[in-house]
Amino acid sequence: MGSRSTRLGREIVLRDKVPERVFIEKTGDREIHYFYWRLDLYKPFDYEPVTLLDGFLCSRYHWKGLVLWTEPVVRDKPLMTFALGVHTPLVYSRKWQFWLVYCLPELTLSERFRLGFYSTMFNALLSGVIKLPSDKVFHGYMDKAVEGEVPEEYRFRPKEWIFLIIVGSLPEKLPSPVSDRLRECG
Amino acid sequence: MSVKQKSRGISRTRSSSGEKLSSNMDKWREGLEELIRLLEETSSNRGSVDADKLLEILGLVGRLEREIGTGSHQALGSGGPAKGSLESDGLLLIREYVKEAVYRFSVSDDAGSVLAEALSVARALRDLSALAERGVEIIRPEDLVVLGYIDGKPVYSFRQGNSPKR
Numbered sequence: 630m631g632s633r634s635t636r637l638g639r640e641i642v643l644r645d646k647v648p649e650r651v652f653i654e655k656t657g658d659r660e661i662h663y664f665y666w667r668l669d670l671y672k673p674f675d676y677e678p679v680t681l682l683d684g685f686l687c688s689r690y691h692w693k694g695l696v697l698w699t700e701p702v703v704r705d706k707p708l709m710t711f712a713l714g715v716h717t718p719l720v721y722s723r724k725w726q727f728w729l730v731y732c733l734p735e736l737t738l739s740e741r742f743r744l745g746f747y748s749t750m751f752n753a754l755l756s757g758v759i760k761l762p763s764d765k766v767f768h769g770y771m772d773k774a775v776e777g778e779v780p781e782e783y784r785f786r787p788k789e790w791i792f793l794i795i796v797g798s799l800p801e802k803l804p805s806p807v808s809d810r811l812r813e814c815g
Numbered sequence: 816m817s818v819k820q821k822s823r824g825i826s827r828t829r830s831s832s833g834e835k836l837s838s839n840m841d842k843w844r845e846g847l848e849e850l851i852r853l854l855e856e857t858s859s860n861r862g863s864v865d866a867d868k869l870l871e872i873l874g875l876v877g878r879l880e881r882e883i884g885t886g887s888h889q890a891l892g893s894g895g896p897a898k899g900s901l902e903s904d905g906l907l908l909i910r911e912y913v914k915e916a917v918y919r920f921s922v923s924d925d926a927g928s929v930l931a932e933a934l935s936v937a938r939a940l941r942d943l944s945a946l947a948e949r950g951v952e953i954i955r956p957e958d959l960v961v962l963g964y965i966d967g968k969p970v971y972s973f974r975q976g977n978s979p980k981r
Contacts, residue, residue, distance in 0.1 A: 728962075728971070730968055741904060742901065742904045744956050745904070745956055748958075749901070759951075795970075
């Protein structure tokens with residue numbers, strides 16, 4: 630597996646693929662880094678956020694899913710790629726165990742399908758049928774970074790998920806924003 | 816990992832109608848490829864969505880749905896998707912997106928964005944088909960089972976036996 634080739638700054642992860650920009654949004658003492666592409670498949674704009682919640686690396690899946698990566702492969706920083714043709718963040722993990730917690734059990738058809746697709750992909754990773762490439766070179770991204778807010782509809786709200794996915798071992802304690810949200814669930 | 820072909824039922828190798836099985840699987844894949852091609856053409860044709868093309872897409876989705884609905888894939892143990900599978904959810908989702916596109920087209924609104932969503936679902940179906948071919952069990956949310964609790968809430972995962980701890 631390749632290592633970084635650029636000097637690291639405030640990167641949360643190292644990435645292999647190159648986004649057009651990375652928007653850095655500061656919310657209190659937390660930074661959210663949005664990997665931005667002007668085109669995602671055939672639809673315009675894609676903002677894929679990552680952040681740290683109480684030390685856990687988090688990303689978003691299909692708008693309403695919060696993904697916690699509890700066992701990332703780390704080379705200075707966790708290594709991340711963008712997969713599935715639509716820039717879905719996928720963090721290289723030491724374990725591909727997959728856990729799902731619902732906040733609202735009634736998922737829309739779209740959410741059900743996307744969740745099934747995502748689960749199947751982890752099932753394939755867990756079983757070893759598919760493997761992430763091991764020869765990638767990972768880089769920092771501060772050369773692409775700009776500070777600023779992203780459009781409202783793309784903002785990452787760690788307290789507004791309806792399903793939580795944990796990849797890796799189950800943590801003994803969830804990050805506090807995640808616990809807060811879980812308490813609100815019926 | 817012992818991969819089960821849950822919604823696919825019968826091992827491809829033990830059927831005596833191998834040619835038919837292959838033919839049905841090919842039919843599903845070919846149908847998907849045709850759907851993707853039509854959606855790509857329509858999605859990339861911004862601002863000038865063709866009504867005939869939308870109807871053609873709906874017709875093709877209907878054909879694929881009927882094939883699943885009749886259970887022909889499942890009955891033959893072809894490895895093709897079955898009624899009630901994640902793939903059938905995907906087709907239904909595409910149908911909904913294309914219906915929305917037809918409506919938007921009829922009121923001169925932007926149909927491209929929903930067609931792009933339909934395309935991404937169709938591509939996901941193609942990826943699922945490739946995974947199924949390699950023996951991966953296709954997982955629906957309702958296939959997950961409660962394996963523990965965190966903060967008092969149930970935590971779902973793959974059934975034991977299908978997911979070795981690695």
